[in-house]
Amino acid sequence: MNILKISPSIICADFLNLKKDLDILIAQKIDYIHIDIMDGHYVCNFAMGLDFCKALNSYADIPLDIHLMIENVDEFIPDFAQFKNCIISFHPEVCYHPMRTIQLIKSYSARAGIAINPVLQIESIKYLLPDIDIISIMTVHPGFASQKIIPGSLEKLREIVNYIHSRGYSMEIEVDGNVSWQNLLKMRDAGAQVFVAGTSSIFEKGGDLRKNIMRFRSILKGVEKD
Numbered sequence: 694m695n696i697l698k699i700s701p702s703i704i705c706a707d708f709l710n711l712k713k714d715l716d717i718l719i720a721q722k723i724d725y726i727h728i729d730i731m732d733g734h735y736v737c738n739f740a741m742g743l744d745f746c747k748a749l750n751s752y753a754d755i756p757l758d759i760h761l762m763i764e765n766v767d768e769f770i771p772d773f774a775q776f777k778n779c780i781i782s783f784h785p786e787v788c789y790h791p792m793r794t795i796q797l798i799k800s801y802s803a804r805a806g807i808a809i810n811p812v813l814q815i816e817s818i819k820y821l822l823p824d825i826d827i828i829s830i831m832t833v834h835p836g837f838a839s840q841k842i843i844p845g846s847l848e849k850l851r852e853i854v855n856y857i858h859s860r861g862y863s864m865e866i867e868v869d870g871n872v873s874w875q876n877l878l879k880m881r882d883a884g885a886q887v888f889v890a891g892t893s894s895i896f897e898k899g900g901d902l903r904k905n906i907m908r909f910r911s912i913l914k915g916v917e918k919d
Contacts, residue, residue: 701718806826868885
C-alpha cells in the first residue's frame with residue numbers, strides 16, 4: 694500500500710504564532726516538518742538555520758525534513774544530521790562528489806536525499822538513485838515561496854517515478870513547490886508520496902490550519918476532489 698505523507702513547509706507558517714501552529718501539527722500527527730535552509734549563495738534568500746532546527750526538534754517530536762539549499766554542503770552536514778530520524782536533502786549539482794555527500798549523511802544515521810531543481814535532468818542523477826532514501830522533485834525554482842508550478846513539472850515527476858519503479862529502487866518520492874489544492878491530486882497520480890505543503894494549501898492566507906490539514910488528507914484519499 695502506498696503511504697502518502699505531508700511535510701508542511703515551516704517557512705510558510707505564522708512566525709508570530711509558531712507555537713500555535715506547531716501544536717496543531719503535533720495534534721494532527723504530521724509526518725515530517727519541512728525546513729528550507731538557504732545561504733544567500735545557492736539561492737538569493739537567507740532562511741532558517743541550525744538554531745531554528747534545534748528549537749523545533751526540542752518542541753515537536755516530528756522528524757525534520759531538512760532541505761539544504763546551500764553551498765559547501767559537506768561542511769554543515771554534521772550539524773544538521775544530529776536530529777533523530779531526520780532527512781537531509783541537498784542539491785547534487787553544488788557538490789564535487791555527491792556520492793560522498795550521501796555517504797556522509799548516512800554515516801550520521803540520517804536519511805539521505807537529493808533535491809532536483811526544475812532544470813536538472815534525470816540522466817545526471819541516475820547513478821545516485823540506488824543509494825538515496827528520498828528524492829525531492831521541485832516543481833518551482835528553489836528559493837521562493839508562493840510560485841506557480843513550472844510547465845512540464847508533472848511530466849518530469851512522472852518520468853522520474855517511472856524510472857525509479859522500473860529499476861526497483863526503494864525510496865520516498867517527494868514533491869516540493871505549488872502543492873496546491875488544484876495540483877495535489879495530479880501530483881499524487883503522477884507518483885508523489887510525500888507532499889511539501891505551503892501557502893497554496895494548508896498555510897493559505899486566512900485559512901484554518903487544522904481544517905486545511907484535514908482537507909489535504911481528504912483530497913489525497915480521494916474523498917474530496919480539490
